[in-house]
Amino acid sequence: MSTQQLPEHPDFLWRNPEPKSSYDAVIVGGGGHGLATAYFLAKNHGMTNIAVLEKGWLAGGNMARNTTIIRSNYLWDESAAIYEHALKLWEILPEELEYDFLFSQRGVMNLAHTLGDVRESIRRVGANKLNGVDAEWLEPDQVKELCPILNISDNIRYPVMGATYQPRAGIAKHDHVAWAFARKCDELGVDIIQNCEVTGFLKDGNRVVGVKTNRGTINTEKVGLCAAGHSSVLAEMAGFRLPIQSHPLQALVSELHEPVHPTVVMSNHVHVYVSQAHKGELVMGAGVDSYNGYGQRGSFHVIEHQMAAAVELFPIFARAHVLRTWGGIVDTTLDASPIVGTTPVENMFVNCGWGTGGFKGTPAAGLTFAHTIATGAPHKLNRPFALERFETGALIDEHGAAAVAH
Amino acid sequence: MLLISCPNCGSRDETEFHYGGQAHVPYPENPNELNDREWAEYLFYRDNTKGTFAERWLHSTGCRQWFNMLRDTVTYDIHAVYPMGTPRPATAVPAAAEVGTASVAADSTTIGNAAPSTSATSIISSSTAPEGATK
Secondary structure, eight states: OOOOOOOOOOSOOOOOOOOOSEEEEEEEOOSHHHHHHHHHHHHHHOOOSEEEEOSSSTTOSGGGTSOOEEOOOOSSHHHHHHHHHHHHHHHHHHHHTTOOOOOBOOOEEEEEOSHHHHHHHHHHHHHHHHTTOOOEEEOHHHHHHHOTTSOOOSSSSSOOOEEEEETTOEEOOHHHHHHHHHHHHHHTTOEEEOSOOEEEEEEETTEEEEEEETTEEEEEEEEEEOOGGGHHHHHHHHTOOOSOEEEEEEEEEEEEOOSOOOSEEEETTTTEEEEEOTTSEEEEEEEEOSSOOOSSOOOHHHHHHHHHHHHHHOGGGGGOOEEEEEEEEEEEOTTSOOEEEEOSSBTEEEEEOOGGGHHHHHHHHHHHHHHHHHHSSOOTTTGGGOTTHHHHOOOOOOTTTSOSOO | OOEEEETTTEEEEGGGOEEEEESOOOOOSSGGGOOHHHHHHHHHOOOOOSSEEEEEEEOTTTTOOEEEEEEETTTOOEEEEEOTTSOOOOOOOOOOOSOSOTTSHHHHHHHOOOSTTSHHHHTOOGGGSOTTTTO
């Protein structure tokens, strides 16, 4: 193992065009999901007269703030299907997008610390296998073999009683993923418009016909919302509500270290998730702050709690230093599953509610949301994730496998 | 870390409290008459305000009493603390007096003046609040 040099950037990434007066479709939000949606609209559905509007800079929201973990070991059939499809796309996208974003399939371990954890984990491994998701159950000595720096002794508050392991899971360079999608979008003719904040929508009756922005009004036949933590704000402008609560979610990195951590370790119970980035930083995520917030920062006690968990599990981290902490705004739903589909407003579509785990879903969100926007009907993978499930009661309760308490 | 002024105990660290989400969401008056859409609204839909938000907090490791609070969800400034069952105070919110770093405890106290006898509580007329509606 050694730290890895990042690949050179391509000479040219994307244009910065002025917004046109009209498009066939407008995607609001230039993060990973918005860019992936635009890419699949152009590639799979031939819709190239489209724009991605970003209020800040490209991929500067949650796409720049996540801990880059990619896995598909979710419990329920609906989730396993969409996240596993995403994982399969991750496996082919570097070649398809002609951009090496360092997708490293180093495996993800989800630790079990209680008898309840053990039972839930073994059940999830079984469910995963039935759904074609690679998964195995590891006993503590196998955990230690795969990740020698983990403390598996029984003299800690919550000893490691085993783990689920998904070998095909891993991490990727999040910024490079965004740039890879953005470059291909641009190549296909998509306009990526930064510093363009949506301030309202134009409607003809109940049909959306345009977008008001700080750079003028843009007419469009279809609007796709990919605004994560700000989805509720946009929905309110459009005249409908979403069952979303926005919370701060914090993460941090240490200074650079020699490679010590060969995989990704997540613990629901003591609540930390850790990997080591290609350059050598230890990257760790916390739980959400309990209160609603749009401030892109959270409370420090959450970081303290997460550090306590990390140091107990990885005693050598006691000598590391926190280099930076930051927060993103995550759009949580009550069943910890996303919402991808139609809205009460005609020709307006929404992709939101990915909460604390949207990065891993990026390719599948893009693929299914593009399908929904282009055809007006859901792809089979996102059909269960419709807004209507909160009325029908067909919730997809993924609190167990979503890994971050919310 | 927020510094929250419990109406009974005074200023305490956020870690002593439990968050209760949006305030003023009454239980349906006639539950048997609600359709699925209305039940969905009551169970799953809450305001997700960017700006001043009325929310419930429980002082779980102190007096164990619930209370309501007006807090800005962008700056995290606390604007008022008021009892359960009373209406939301008029949002004549004091401009953030200190610099805008509201999650710094010192700032929160100076703005969130929320002992029982604050301006927020004094302007409340409790006669209009349906008894127990927000509990």
